[in-house]
Amino acid sequence: MTVTIKDVAREAGVATSTVSRTLKDSPLISENTKVKVRQAMQKLGYTPNFAAQNLANKSTRTIGVILPVGTMGNPAQNPLFLEMIQEIGVVCNEQKYMISLATGKTMAELKDSVRLMHQRKLVDGFILLYSEAKDPIRKFLHDEKIPYALLGKPDVYENETIYIDNDNRLSGKSAADCLIQHGHQRIGYVGLTPSQVVDKERYKGYSDALRDAKLTVHPELYFETPTDFMAFQEFLEETKPTGLVVGDDRLALRVLQYLQLDKYKVPDDISLISFNNSVFATLSHPFLTTIDIHVQELARQAAALLIRHIHEPSALLPKMIVPHEVIERETVMQVQD
Known part of the structure; x- marks a missing residue:
């Protein structure tokens, strides 16, 4: 037989409204009474009908x-x-x-x-x-x-x-500043997708850092289409960057693989810093220097x-x-x- 709220009230010696308020952890009910009601629930094996409660409260929780x-x-x-x-x-x-x-x-x-x-x-x-x-x-x-x-x-x-x-603009600046503090002057930015707000803000931060250091700000690069890869290859050959800020850890692994296939050594030839401090940051060597966004x-x-x-x-x-x-x-x- 299903145990009801009336059964709990009878066992605890309280009104059904007291049981109902205890279920909602109402401050109007004393802690002693709540303990007594909860003990009665446990003894009888009562399980609250949350669906019915939510329907009454017009809430789905x-x-x-x-x-x-x-x-x-x-x-x-x-x-x-x-x-x-x-x-x-x-x-x-x-x-x-x-x-x-x-x-x-x-x-x-x-x-x-x-x-x-x-x-x-x-x-x-x-x-x-x-x-x-x-x-x-x-x-x-x-x-x-x-x-x-x-x-x-x-x-x-x-x-x-x-x-x-x-503060994604500030985190983008922190990433570029990290490279600048390690002596890098030719620094590129490889982004996620043009429509993502977070990417736009991080690129602005990258630009802030390079302008503050009187360094050249390069257009944002991507890693999605054949045209993107051609633009990235041209950037490597013409600019000869020593550092890259990359949109996130997962993308950084793709960039790292591309560089290694093209005979670049990381970090000896090109340093990388990315974002998120995700599981990808320590999946393979070298481990990624990254921005932890918590x-x-x-x-x-x-x-x-x-x-x-x-x-x-x-x-x-x-x-x-x-x-x-x-x-x-x-x-x-x-x-x-």
Whole structure:
């Protein structure tokens, strides 16, 4: 026979409303009474019907997590996204929330997934694990007034968005400064994709550092199309760089492999510094010198701030900047005179 809230109230010798408030951890109920009610629940094997509670409260206690589409890098192949999801899950578990993933092979497919989750009232809000310029997903969330948090800096609606980010312009400057401090003067930048806001900000920081040092700022290079590879090869031959700032650790491994196939030694001929301090940084030798963006803290704060906003919708929308640090390993060396 199913144990009900009335059975728990009878066993604990309290009113059913007291049991209900104990389930919500109400401050109106004393700790002694809460202990007594919880002991009765355990004795009777009572399991709260969260679905019924959520229906009554018009809440799903579920957070939707939106992953980027394949054109922004396959999330299934990037452990950074898995790490973010894990940390969001930790916070949600602590707050008695669940998570539900929204994915899609194209932007249209992803938008349909997000719209369906919202229309069917499957989630209370969303966390976007990426920041993309002119993003139709974020426009939909904004227009429909759906609670959401953004991992990264927004290109629009900044004052109307909960976002958690690093100072990416400063981190880009820190990366270039690291190379400059090791005596490098011919420094290039290899970016992720032209549409990613984070990449634009890091390139600005790279440019700031080189201008401050009175060095030549080179156009951003990419590693996606045959034309990109030709431009990169021309840059190597004409500029003869001694250092490269690379958009993230995963891309840095591809650049490293390309350089090695072209008979360049890293860091002897060309030094590399990248971003994220992910598992890729220590997958193969030489280990990558990289910028640690503290992705675990970014993800935890995104979940915590969104849940707080769901419970306090009239409060000001918070923004948070998480510090970064340079992790020096094996791919940056002092330039020899």
